Amino acid sequence: MARAAQAPRAQYDVQRLLAVAVTVFIERGYDGTSMEDLARAAGITKSSIYHHVESKEQLLRLAVDRALEALFAVTEEEGVSQGRAIVRLGYVLGRVVEVLCAELPYVTLLLRVRGNTETERWALERRREFDRFVRGIVVEAAADGDLRADLSPALVERLALGMINSITEWYHPGRVDIGELKATVVTIVGAGLRGAE
Amino acid sequence: MARAAQAPRAQYDVQRLLAVAVTVFIERGYDGTSMEDLARAAGITKSSIYHHVESKEQLLRLAVDRALEALFAVTEEEGVSQGRAIVRLGYVLGRVVEVLCAELPYVTLLLRVRGNTETERWALERRREFDRFVRGIVVEAAADGDLRADLSPALVERLALGMINSITEWYHPGRVDIGELKATVVTIVGAGLRGAE
DNA sequence: GTCTATATTACGATAGAC
DNA sequence: GTCTATCGTAATATAGAC
Numbered sequence: 528m529a530r531a532a533q534a535p536r537a538q539y540d541v542q543r544l545l546a547v548a549v550t551v552f553i554e555r556g557y558d559g560t561s562m563e564d565l566a567r568a569a570g571i572t573k574s575s576i577y578h579h580v581e582s583k584e585q586l587l588r589l590a591v592d593r594a595l596e597a598l599f600a601v602t603e604e605e606g607v608s609q610g611r612a613i614v615r616l617g618y619v620l621g622r623v624v625e626v627l628c629a630e631l632p633y634v635t636l637l638l639r640v641r642g643n644t645e646t647e648r649w650a651l652e653r654r655r656e657f658d659r660f661v662r663g664i665v666v667e668a669a670a671d672g673d674l675r676a677d678l679s680p681a682l683v684e685r686l687a688l689g690m691i692n693s694i695t696e697w698y699h700p701g702r703v704d705i706g707e708l709k710a711t712v713v714t715i716v717g718a719g720l721r722g723a724e
Numbered sequence: 725m726a727r728a729a730q731a732p733r734a735q736y737d738v739q740r741l742l743a744v745a746v747t748v749f750i751e752r753g754y755d756g757t758s759m760e761d762l763a764r765a766a767g768i769t770k771s772s773i774y775h776h777v778e779s780k781e782q783l784l785r786l787a788v789d790r791a792l793e794a795l796f797a798v799t800e801e802e803g804v805s806q807g808r809a810i811v812r813l814g815y816v817l818g819r820v821v822e823v824l825c826a827e828l829p830y831v832t833l834l835l836r837v838r839g840n841t842e843t844e845r846w847a848l849e850r851r852r853e854f855d856r857f858v859r860g861i862v863v864e865a866a867a868d869g870d871l872r873a874d875l876s877p878a879l880v881e882r883l884a885l886g887m888i889n890s891i892t893e894w895y896h897p898g899r900v901d902i903g904e905l906k907a908t909v910v911t912i913v914g915a916g917l918r919g920a921e
Numbered sequence: 922g923t924c925t926a927t928a929t930t931a932c933g934a935t936a937g938a939c
Numbered sequence: 940g941t942c943t944a945t946c947g948t949a950a951t952a953t954a955g956a957c
Contacts, residue, residue, distance in 0.1 A: 538940060558755035559840050562933060575941050577934065639836075643756050675911070682908050685894055686887050693886025703879070711879050714872070715916030735922060758950060772923050774952065 541589070544569060544579050548586045549632045557587055557636070558643070584646050587636070591650040594637035597630045598623070598657050612667035613674070613720070617713050619661060623691050624709045628698060635695040661688060674720050687716045738786070741766060741776050745783045746829040754784055754833070755840070781843055784833070788847040791834035794827045795820070795854050809864035810871070810917070814910050816858060820888050821906045825895060832892040858885060871917050884913045 547569045551560050562583060566573045580586055601607065606618035627634045637654065640647045662684040669680045691712060698708070744766045748757050759780060763770045777783055798804065803815040824831045834851065837844045859881040866877045888909060895905075 555840055556753070556755050556838050558753050559838070572942060578940060583933070641753050643752055678908055678911065679904070682900070682905070686890070686909065686912060689890025689893060690883050690887035693883070693890055696886060697882055707876070708879070711875055712883065714875065715883060715913065719912030719916040769924060775922060
């Protein structure tokens, strides 16, 4: 539970510093993290941090930008434009699980952003844009008759993405198999949407 | 988007002050909220707030305690001890949706707590306790053969509660019917767990 | 129950030496 | 690239009048 001193081996560049910062941001919250906290975790002084970045907010911006890039990359993949909507939906949701696990700390931070600063408001808007992309596919699936008639597409999108996003609350690499995780999510959502009874 | 001045009609007691504080905590985050922010939102001064509570942290404690009380009350209800586990699971999940909507701001705050202070660590531990309660029912349902064999009970519990908890991210009273919301959640999860294909 | 005024500390960020 | 020292501000909380 105690945060031990970090190995001060190599010197820092922005990416290494960012990795440390994101870890601390997740542990203590962005607002709850002081530059002094970051300095301690990185094993350097506050001043040294300012050699690499202009501000604390820039660290946040770099982090959420990385997460957003990874998510929007999915919207350009072949799997999102091939085949029936219900199949494409399964593809996208599975890929989001994978991106979330691959870029865990960055996506985790993105999902915790609330909108206090300009950076946070921009991140929230881009997140909503991604959500709308997914919702579009759910709407298509509904039009295809592949969604139970008693389910609202908008609600389904929110609950499905909410389930997936909640993975950041507990996932640790290695403790759960990503394949199983992805399969479980797609099974629950997939069966739930078409579901028999 | 701008936070207008609050109606300063009545004088404050702890509960009224708490309601205002929780709203601001959700909007700006607990750490991101200053006592000055609270004072402005409440239409009184910082000093006046300290007449009602000992500290900012006490406001957080009162809030998360209210949420936890509401959640744990569900574990004492008849519906959690009657009938097949899979039925009891549906009951509990549905009730959590209802509690979440009924106590929205308090539960929202509870779910955002990260563990910086003693209060937050205590809240996290009680949350985990509730999660274990739900997991126990999922395990029973699996033993009854009412859960697809390829699904891990622990994973199912996390994803199901994660889906439900994510409702706090977007729910606003009146904008969505609670009955529909509850039905959609129980349908998706229920069909997903037993699911045919 | 609310106010003005203030003590005290912590914070983000900068200056300038090495 | 990192350091020590420090500036200016904003934070939590208290004292004491009304």
